[in-house]
Amino acid sequence: MPMDWIYGLVGGVLIGCAGAVLLLGNGRVMGASGLIFGMFKTTDRRIWAENLAFVSALFVVPMLFVRPLNIAPTHSSENVIVLVIAGLAVGFGTRLANGCTSGHGVCGISRFSLRGIAATMVYILAGAISVVLFKHFLGLI
Amino acid sequence: MRIVISLVAGALFGLGLIISGMTNTKKVQGWLDIFGEWDPTLAFVMGGAILPMAIAWKATRARTPLRADKFPPVNTAGIDRDLIIGSVFFGVGWGLAGLCPGPAIASLSFGGSSGVVFASAMIIGMLSTRRLQAFFRKAEKTSKTIT
Numbered sequence: 001m002p003m004d005w006i007y008g009l010v011g012g013v014l015i016g017c018a019g020a021v022l023l024l025g026n027g028r029v030m031g032a033s034g035l036i037f038g039m040f041k042t043t044d045r046r047i048w049a050e051n052l053a054f055v056s057a058l059f060v061v062p063m064l065f066v067r068p069l070n071i072a073p074t075h076s077s078e079n080v081i082v083l084v085i086a087g088l089a090v091g092f093g094t095r096l097a098n099g100c101t102s103g104h105g106v107c108g109i110s111r112f113s114l115r116g117i118a119a120t121m122v123y124i125l126a127g128a129i130s131v132v133l134f135k136h137f138l139g140l141i
Numbered sequence: 142m143r144i145v146i147s148l149v150a151g152a153l154f155g156l157g158l159i160i161s162g163m164t165n166t167k168k169v170q171g172w173l174d175i176f177g178e179w180d181p182t183l184a185f186v187m188g189g190a191i192l193p194m195a196i197a198w199k200a201t202r203a204r205t206p207l208r209a210d211k212f213p214p215v216n217t218a219g220i221d222r223d224l225i226i227g228s229v230f231f232g233v234g235w236g237l238a239g240l241c242p243g244p245a246i247a248s249l250s251f252g253g254s255s256g257v258v259f260a261s262a263m264i265i266g267m268l269s270t271r272r273l274q275a276f277f278r279k280a281e282k283t284s285k286t287i288t
Contacts, residue, residue, distance in 0.1 A: 115219070
């Protein structure tokens with residue numbers, strides 16, 4: 001287990017460095033949900049191309065490194081209904097709240113943003129209740 | 142140049158997500174599972190990520206971005222209803238599947254059909270947010286007029 005924590009810390013620092021590069025380079029906040037959604041907004045071609053570049057790298061680099069680094073599988077649920085409901089909730093929720101774990105969590109908290117801190121507390125609490133409910137009471141996950 | 146910066150950031154983000162174990166849904170759900178076998182890894186990931194990010198925010202005070210005119214302003218909307226309701230929806234989905242938007246894309250190449258189904262539903266959810274919002278507002282209005 002402690003080995004997992006070290007990997008978590010190392011990976012976390014890389015995630016933070018990614019956010020730092022995007023902020024200090026392009027002056028943009030690294031929020032995954034916003035960048036993914038931005039691939040479907042074509043009003044500003046330049047920003048659209050940047051979003052596409054970011055998401056493409058986010059997709060391709062793990063594909064190349066998952067085997068050499070011996071990364072664990074996702075262990076995702078195989079229940080299609082669970083996946084669809086969860087996916088819709090994550091997509092809708094992150095757009096409504098204008099951010100997810102990276103935008104509100106990593107970039108917001110590090111900026112001492114009250115919105116980021118509030119959002120993070122709410123989604124962690126909701127996530128914990130969700131796991132308790134769906135795992136321990138309903139046995140769905 | 143801005144495209145190259147975006148590519149580098151996306152690559153680092155993807156690498157960080159797989160190394161930290163955040164593409165493993167069992168680790169994420171394990172962290173949220175306060176009544177089960179609690180897994181603290183996610184706290185290390187968050188802490189590790191906030192550290193360089195806090196330094197970066199500090200560095201924004203004395204300069205401008207390398208390839209932009211200014212840094213993003215603070216969102217002055219305050220803690221409003223959309224932020225809270227949206228975060229509740231997000232949290233419920235996050236707990237249910239163990240995936241948030243970043244890891245959903247990072248694990249798309251090795252997550253099998255489950256990953257594709259989740260990511261597709263997530264994008265449909267994102268694209269229908271405006272319509273759903275309008276629907277909820279309308280439902281709220283009608284329920285108010287009935288009661």
